[in-house]
């Protein structure tokens with residue numbers, strides 16, 4: 001097993017300071033439990049913030065450091081300003097509400113991005129300083145979204161995983177963020193990006209498409225020459241530990257006390273961090289409605305709601321606390337008696353045994369967040385019920401509802417609906433409770449936290465990172481080989497290779513620098529230059545006709561190999577099919593605003609660069625299928641390029657230009673082809689084995705080299721002028 005470097009905002013430890021005594025203990029949370037085995041076995045390190053230690057003396061701090069070192073934890077201490085701006089500010093005032101679809105809770109203007117970036121830099125720097133070749137790095141959660149990208153810059157060959165513990169929202173929400181691009185690029189520094197559910201994966205894929213124009217395959221995306229795997233890895237809990245605890249005598253004694261205090265009553269339980277995503281007010285309102293609607297239940301219900309203080313310095317959390325306090329007061333005021341109140345509200349953390357007792361003693365567990373990445377409480381409840389009793393009421397907006405389908409699933413926004421569901425749960429026959437709980441427990445136990453860690457790490461470690469090339473690995477090598485060649489021919493695609501893409505094809509005309517560069521390179525001794533493009537010959541002639549270069553248009557259908565020479569068309573090519581195919585392309589243009597058809601001598605191209613990225617890509621897939629269906633037997637083929645679907649005569653492809661040029665030049669010439677989209681793969685395929693093929697961009701390619709884009713292609717050409 002390779003050494004594991006874990007990086008998370010919080011370390012899995014609690015620093016306890018009592019009077020002069022200070023100690024560090026590993027926390028009991030799911031992440032800490034699940035990862036402690038692999039962490040220890042691999043002899044790795046865990047990097048993170050140990051929490052607020054500002055009140056500790058120097059000596060106490062040294063003691064904390066020593067104890068952390070024993071646990072193989074490396075502390076990253078946050079200053080007061082970093083806590084306020086990175087943790088409370090950008091992480092919890094901006095990203096947290098955004099990922100939970102609560103745009104209204106975000107500040108109108110965010111002022112903490114710089115602090116977020118800087119602290120992410122600090123984490124990356126610290127992790128990189130402890131990295132040893134062969135280590136596996138696993139970064140956790142929304143506080144550290146830039147870290148994978150920052151690590152990739154420092155450690156191009158490291159194996160890096162990232163897990164996002166909270167929801168990844170729809171792209172419609174995520175792209176409201178001013179820094180959306182940096183965050184998405186940050187995650188793409190990883191080799192594997194994991195989420196709790198497949199819908200979060202889907203949202204992330206759509207976001208990449210909208211924000212970076214990246215089209216994703218089912219489980220991966222190619223970006224800057226690297227493949228980044230994506231996947232759903234639903235997190236589990238330490239089910240065996242919860243089950244064990246729930247069976248211990250101490251816990252059963254607590255359950256007994258709990259039940260005795262509620263004699264004649266049914267027990268409803270809620271356990272959450274006090275967070276506005278957890279849906280506590282509507283849950284309370286549902287309980288209130290039940291008492292209002294069903295007087296027979298008054299005095300016969302006890303709702304215990306435990307809320308752990310969380311992020312207390314963030315205003316929205318303080319306001320939320322007041323809202324909950326008020327609601328509890330109102331319900332108890334309305335339905336309490338001098339002997340009893342319906343809501344028992346505790347604003348504090350419970351120890352493990354108290355928690356297990358509550359789970360074990362509950363008749364109905366209310367887990368009703370308005371949005372939650374997974375929600376581990378729901379799973380802990382099931383694991384704590386070896387008696388196969390108790391009903392789980394679970395929000396459909398918690399990731400856990402994807403797996404826990406035998407729960408009573410509710411819409412947490414529908415108070416009346418939740419009231420009905422609580423009533424149904426209270427009246428559910430024992431046999432049905434048992435059937436549901438048995439199924440829930442099987443799943444929670446089978447897919448526990450160890451299963452989760454194993455699946456994520458196995459997937460990450462199976463990725464062949466060593467073969468991945470950093471963005472600019474190719475350029476230097478290509479320059480050296482071209483310079484060393486006796487005779488050389490350069491075959492250059494135009495759009496996306498020599499110039500960037502423009503909104504409309506006619507806007508991508510060559511700039512004076514490009515023309516001058518091509519002219520000077522073509523004038524070098526023993527050097528020929530050919531432009532091999534999908535463009536119409538008229539465009540190439542108008543833009544590049546005066547240069548001393550060969551021109552090849554419509555993917556090699558038309559050629560003018562010698563400057564000033566005549567254009568010749570490939571023989572035996574049929575264009576009769578165009579009249580049949582055109583109406584289909586026109587029908588797509590008519591209903592998809594921003595798209596248009598470009599007609600060339602022997603081909604038709606449907607462009608969709610200005611169409612919404614997701615819609616354009618799906619419509620292009622549909623058009624391609626329809627064309628293939630209608631003309632499968634015809635003399636043409638369908639190609640997908642960069643934001644274009646093209647129909648062209650079969651056999652007229654860029655690869656033919658390579659053969660043509662090589663025949664004219666004879667043996668002993670180094671052939672170097674440069675291109676960026678799928679039509680250039682034909683060009684690369686025809687380059688002889690001792691030649692050079694260079695892909696400009698981040699797509700999968702058969703090319704032997706990869707550079708980042710037109711700027712770098714131009715740099716390679718310019719380097720030839722320097723002798």
Ligand SMILES: Nc1ncnc2c1ncn2[C@@H]1O[C@H](COP(=O)(O)OP(=O)(O)O[C@H]2O[C@H](CO)[C@@H](O)[C@H](O)[C@H]2O)[C@@H](O)[C@H]1O
Pocket residue numbers: 029030165166235271272273306307308348349350351355372373374375376377378380
């Ligand atoms: N009063 C109390 N006393 C003691 N312990 C208490 C407590 N109330 C809650 N806890 C404990 O705190 C943990 C809370 O985990 P959750 O998954 O429910 O939410 P959280 O939002 O913190 O986690 C984030 O990370 C997890 C893991 O990825 C995701 O499930 C979730 O959606 C995401 O928001 C549970 O282990 C629970 O036992």
Ligand SMILES: O=P(O)(O)OC[C@H](O)CO
Pocket residue numbers: 010141165166310311
């Ligand atoms: O207490 P926090 O702010 O570190 O948040 C804990 C949550 O589990 C974050 O996912």
